[in-house]
Amino acid sequence: MLERPLYFVRRALRNMWQCPFLCSVAVGTVAVALAIMAFFAIVVLNVQQLTERWNKNVEVIAYFDQAPQSGVLDQWIQRIESLPEVAAVAYVDPRTAFERFRKRLGDEADLLEGLSSEVLPASLEIALKPASRNQQGVGTVVSWLQQQPAFADLQYGQQWLERFEAFLQLLKLAGAVLGGFLLFAALFIVSNTIKLTLYARRDELEVMSLVGGTPLFIKAPFLLEGALQGTFGGVLALLFSYALFTAFLEQGLSTVLLNTGLEGITFLPMAYQAVLVGSGALLGFFGSLFSLRKLVRV
Numbered sequence: 005m006l007e008r009p010l011y012f013v014r015r016a017l018r019n020m021w022q023c024p025f026l027c028s029v030a031v032g033t034v035a036v037a038l039a040i041m042a043f044f045a046i047v048v049l050n051v052q053q054l055t056e057r058w059n060k061n062v063e064v065i066a067y068f069d070q071a072p073q074s075g076v077l078d079q080w081i082q083r084i085e086s087l088p089e090v091a092a093v094a095y096v097d098p099r100t101a102f103e104r105f106r107k108r109l110g111d112e113a114d115l116l117e118g119l120s121s122e123v124l125p126a127s128l129e130i131a132l133k134p135a136s137r138n139q140q141g142v143g144t145v146v147s148w149l150q151q152q153p154a155f156a157d158l159q160y161g162q163q164w165l166e167r168f169e170a171f172l173q174l175l176k177l178a179g180a181v182l183g184g185f186l187l188f189a190a191l192f193i194v195s196n197t198i199k200l201t202l203y204a205r206r207d208e209l210e211v212m213s214l215v216g217g218t219p220l221f222i223k224a225p226f227l228l229e230g231a232l233q234g235t236f237g238g239v240l241a242l243l244f245s246y247a248l249f250t251a252f253l254e255q256g257l258s259t260v261l262l263n264t265g266l267e268g269i270t271f272l273p274m275a276y277q278a279v280l281v282g283s284g285a286l287l288g289f290f291g292s293l294f295s296l297r298k299l300v301r302v
Contacts, residue, residue, distance in 0.1 A: 013228065020229060023200070027233060030190075030197040030291075034237025034284050035244065037186035042245035042272060042280055044183065048176055049276075050269055062137040062160075064130040066149050069156040071098065071126040080154070084128065089136035089145050094129045101127065125156065187287060190237070194230055194291030227292045234288020238281035245280075246271060 020027045072080065081093045096104075101124040132141055142160055149158055249271050272280070 020232065023197070026197045026200060030194045030233045030288070031237045031240065033186075033190040033193045034234050034287055035240035037183065037190040037287075038238055038241035038280055038284055039244045039248075040186055041183035042241060042276075043248065044175070044178070045272060045276060046245070046249060049272070051175070053270070062132060062142065064132070064142060064145050064149065065159040066128045066130065066155045067125045067157045067159070068127065068154060069125075072154070080128065084130060084149075087145060087148065089132055089141045090130055091133045092131045094131075096127045096129055098124050098126055101125075187283075190287055191291045191294075194233060194288050195295045197233070197291075199295040223296050226296055227289055230288035230290075230292025231285045232288065234284040234286065234291070235281060236284075237288070238284025241284065242277055242280055 066084075077095060081095065084090055084093045105124065130145060132145065135141070136144075146158055146160055149155055
């Protein structure tokens, strides 16, 4: 039962061993293409985590022109909580705002010595429901608040977050375009590597066909050879990506992203790693298949 599969494996490995340079070029090209795609995937995944974290903290802050009385404040909170986009409303008095500001200054908090807490206005911190943490939901709440004369100013960061998400989409597009180009180059090189192997063994293939070799029996070793080259390239890309991540990328992303609130930089999840190696195998398989369709008419 296992004789035929073992023959295919031995034949594929022998083909690779007899053409080490071409095999190395094919594996290296696949590895470079997939490593660049892995690099973009790592960056995009971590930036996306940061975006999701920020998106959870999207809120609107409405600053009062004058601190309201207790009864008036309750009315404002009830009115704002009745909006369908709003999840909760919290009142921040000038004293609390002043203490928060002092903690943010840290070692430079002595700059506030002699200042009264009344220099900061009272405000309402308006948390939005998850479905409304977008440009439309924020816009609706802001439009309503702008019509209320009791509020002197509004603060909301959704517009900046939308620009950041647009940048993330651009980064994904750039990775897809560059990765697609490199994958096409890898497919071309794998295809031509198998093609040269077929040219070298064309007489042998014709003899095998004449003595009754089936198309699958003749083509299978070359398909397996391409798949092995792609798999080796995928594994090499994964190892190179991890080495690059631990040596440079983790520290670089930490410097850029951890200061913005992200708890840790992560490597590709196991599912992504499996997809990376599997993509290499498919790349090599289809590269071989294209060559076989053109050169082996059996």
